[in-house]
Amino acid sequence: MLTVENLEVVYNDVVLVLRGISLEVGDGQIVALLGANGAGKTTTLRSITGLLDVHEGDITKGEITFKGDEITEALPSKIVEMGISQVMEGRRIFAEMTVDDNLRAGAYVNSNRAGYKASYDRVMGLFPRLKERRSATAGYLSGGEQQMLAIGRALMQDPKLMILDEPSLGLAPLLVQEVRDIIVQINEQGTAVLLIEQNANMALSIAHHGYIMETGKMVMDGDPQKLLKDDDVKEFYLGLHASGEKKSFRDVKHYKRRKRWLS
């Protein structure tokens, strides 16, 4: 469905952020994209959705295709119309508008009466909380409700592929579970999902395929269960160590150890 090939992105003409990454999201899949801060996850999202320009970013190499059509450097409105929606990092809801108006703004490309109604009902079915707070000002919702609204707003575009950028950011563990369940539900309704996360446990537990990025490169990919069992993933993303081993302070300072990825 979505294919990214050898993507290279440069910010401000000098900062090389993506050094030729490739990834693929198949029909009806949930794909997890993991990586630490600064690995280039959000840049990947921006390249796919056409939002690099305001950040002075340029795609210098590579190609992005969606359902066979090339969308490298297409306009964001075009990309949304083709069926790729995103939930931006940090929710970015329209805080001064009501919940309903946020959803209407989300439905800009999906504005015919029938399509709007169907999407609206779908969102209200997924998020009963939003239904209760329909006419509340979005900025006064709780963090969890705001994340629901951000996801709902993207769903209003009736996407074929939804990209979520750190939906678990700043949420309590129970809410993280709730968000995870909702992503599974959305996927079961037929929408493919690309899940960009730092919360490896959450992302890999629902993904069909996982990618791990580091400093602009894909360092590992494969079956999520296999990734979860990988020693490096365990140490760097899950904070686990092989049990029973004696640990010295030198081992704890893992940032000093060179990371070796075997894939």
Next chain:
Amino acid sequence: MTPDLLVVIAQEASTPSKFAQMVVDGVNLGGIYALLAVGFVIIFRATQVLNFAHGALAALGAFLVASFATVLDIPGRWIPNAPAWVSWTGAVFLALIAAALIGMALERVFLRPMVGEELFAVAIVTLGMDIVVRNITNDWIGPQPRPLGDPFGISVFDLGWVRIPYTVVTQTVVALLAVALIAYFFRSRMGVAMRATAFDQEAARAQGISVGRVFSTSWAIGAVLAALAGIFISLFPRRSTGVDPTTAFFAFRAFPAIIIGGLDSVVGALVGGLIVGFAEAGASSYLVGENWEFLGTGFAGIVPYLLMMVVLIIRPYGLFGTEEIRRV
């Protein structure tokens, strides 16, 4: 300018009541301020930019009417036997269409490259646009005021105790219609997209909203509203001589109205416009004479700014402005 039975030329009528005349003046000024303010508001609400070129666009709109109606005789030359008001209304319509196109062109050339830049920088660009548009317009106008060639002239409805100029009636209807239409517009698909774009441009683009279309729509509407205000500024009873090089500065007198109303509210623009219009009209008819000599002349021009300061102290976001969202 043939007066019919109801109409008597202003000078010949009996003495009207001072208060009623003040109300008429307040409605006249208030309506113009409200039109100017709504024009500011729509551009501000879509782009978060304070449009300093608004006054220049107002003068340009009035100039377009003046040249269409009196110099070029468009569309009068194509409909030779039409009554004066028909060809004049036609000229106004064409001028408004031209104003919309000019607004869109200005946005496309000067402001589109600034998408994503600091808002402050964009506001400065509009300041430059003001200088350019104002000087070109003033050059076209020339040193003499240009009458707009309207068929109303100085005709009034004379009710004895009050004289209501035809223009004030027309202008009140137009201003109320414009405010109502814009208020309704903000509930439409494009209106919601505008508010979203104003709040967070990047997030709006991420929803598939075409920010470019939002911007050019708001500038087209803003320029039309500015032109309408400019036309009424250049008619009796404000300036019956027509549009002249000082017309562009009139718009800045609407700033207190915008700020009192709250910058991003259409209702606020109307209420703010009327408050300022009435305050100014009231001050110029009552705060004069021997008892008020210490205020000096031209005090009425200061009253709006005094009101603005009082409102800002009590409600920093204006009477109808959106309060900043703050979660604790």
